[in-house]
Amino acid sequence: MGKSIGIDLGTTNSVVAFKDATVRVIATGPNNEDLCRSCVAIDKSGSFTVGNAPYKNWRRYAPNIVVSAKRLMGASISDPQVQKMKADKDMYPYGISKMSGGTDESVVVIMNGKEYTPEQISAEILRQLKNDASVKLGGDVTHAVITVPAYFNEKQKSATRKAAELAGLKVQRLLAEPTAAAISYGADKMAADEDKIFLVYDFGGGTFDLSILVASGGNFIESGTGGDRWLGGDDIDRLISEYVLSEAGKANNVDIHKLIEELPERKKYAFQGELKDNVESVKKALSQSESATISIFDQLEDEDGSPIDIEVKLTREKFESMIRPLVQRTLDLIDDLLEKTAYPIDTIDNILLVGGSSCIPLVRKMLCDKYGKDKILSSEKPMLAIAEGAAILSHSLGTEVECPHCGKAIPAGTSECPHCHQSLEAIQQVSVEEGGVQVSHTTKHKSFIQVSDDADNIQYEKIIDENTPLPCEENRKFYTLVENQKIVGVKLFSDAENDQMEKLGTGYFTIPENLPVHSELQFTFSLNEDENMNVRVRVPATGKTTNVVLSRGALDAHCLEAVAPAFDRVMNDPNISDSKKADFVDKLQKVIDTISSCNYSPESSEWQKIEDSLKSASQVATTKDEDIPVQLIIAQIQLENFGRFIKDEDKTAMRRELDRYKNASSPMEKNDAVNKLDDLTEKYGLFTHGFLLNIAGHDQDDPVRANKALVAFNQFMAALNEGNVQRARDILSANEHLIGNINLPATGATTGIGVG
Known part of the structure; x- marks a missing residue:
């Protein structure tokens, strides 16, 4: 019988845990370590190697070594933060680009000249954790609860599900990391008549996550989320690195960045690897000591060939002055969340600390100074809390699994999903003991639909608000804009941290019949517990209902994003005859109907065939x-x-x-x-x-x-x-x-x- 586990798929480190009579973290890798570095490299034979070993051998694998892939999950190459990652070759030596044949909504990493999606990289980490767990537990692991940041949007969660699928895991739930942390702190063991409100402060390696949870007798209600997906321990490491190099340059009166750039490739990667190791060691040491020293010898030379040794002392006082603005930002984000959710701080019973960066003394001091020492709770090993909470929920879900097509909860053994009616015969079901943890989810973002294509006056209409209980369904009416409108575009967005709109997906449906202008279109937008968006449209005049296929940022997006420009180019060209335009629209309808009926993965080569048909129709018309x-x-x-x-x-x-x-x-x-x-x-x-x-x-x-x-x-x-x-x-x-x-x-x- 298959087993189920809990996985914290982290930006910097990942952890796997299991619950039977007790909860225990499963050691991974050849050295049996609790933390598995979220690092994937390719060796000379072209094989993947995962975890702490490749990270500790940075010099051997760079530039074919990937870290922080989680930051790229569901992201786009056009994101300014992704561009910053691409430019920072010291931290991220691998290539970052848009997918070949994809749009600016896509992103891939490049190793050995080959493209890999962030999902493929994350799948290698999940596969390693799955295999290690199977060995330690003495049986095949088939199912998992996988944690994700509370702010993850629908695209990012979809990418996580895809990574699990590639790793051979069936997803029981995607669980918000703060909720997992609260479960691990024992909030699931509260008395039936006991109520508490927790604020989870998750300061990890690559992300900062906040969540307000109302807990009552083993039940959890997510009441608000916040944070910053581009703030974490990596940023602290970067500050230390910049300080060390700056001080070393001053001490030796050289442009040390220039010297590093001029190093032969292998020596440069060797230096970067040693600097990374030193920075991490110093960061940890400063949690216990008043000072620590970074020493790197025999790696650099000046223009005359004389050795330049780096030996920089960093005091805790200086370290804290460097990182204070970052910590202050986390406090500001707490205030923003409390204001947004209308929770006064005195209604919060406890602030639960999670993530490696929460171990830094300044973090705890600033939290205690502002909110009171009695409110702050921390475990001995906050870096393991999320995986432990995921394992507890995995155990409690019993025979319930998640439909891989629509993401809704279904009983094990079901042959067809009652929600999306897709076949489930390929799913290997698993049975685990039932428990008692219940989690009520809420939306983390507002969802919008674009209602105007005017480039100078793009308008959006909100369809689902944030903090709406999940699952949810929203029915809205929209109308055709012109007489005999044959094609309707559906462009969905969510709000991002930078107050910009982030595209969730694009889709289309057709209206074969001739209808008058302003004909009614009945939209149903539904979100499951993982905020997986489904769109269904009914045309009352014809009785036809269509499930709209939404793009996911890969080859599907390149195909779907080409529809509107092709349509506009043909229909707005006065030199093209009406008969040719009608013929083009007919062919375009067939292309869209093919998309609506297909079940291709976003990366499938079948999308290229569909796009070829679109190009052919456009070529004929023009x-x-x-x-x-x-x-x-x-x-x-x-x-x-x-x-x-x-x-x-x-x-x-x-x-x-x-x-x-x-x-x-x-x-x-x-x-x-x-x-x-x-x-x-x-x-x-x-x-x-x-x-x-x-x-x-x-x-x-x-x-x-x-x-x-x-x-x-x-x-x-x-x-x-x-x-x-x-x-x-x-x-x-x-x-x-x-x-x-x-x-x-x-x-x-x-x-x-x-x-x-």
């Missing part, structure tokens, strides 16, 4: 019929219908030349693109003839021939699927007479017939 070179038609046919059989490099080249032709600034450039397409498509002429056979199979004027052609085409595709190209050629040769005088259709017709 190109004069008489000017369309046959090479463009053939390339689009081959990509849309036979893309999976074409080499990746050739597909990329075809798409590049199609785009180059479309955006060419001169006839010479267009001609060059056509010539390159001619060379590329000639390699796959077999597919073009197969496509003509398919057209013959749909000839309504000669049903006998059509039936024979369709049988032959199916045999042709079966041969291709088996990898038997010669058999496919033989089938075409034997049925060449069925093609007869059929010619290639106009480009627009190619999007209507898909294969496989």
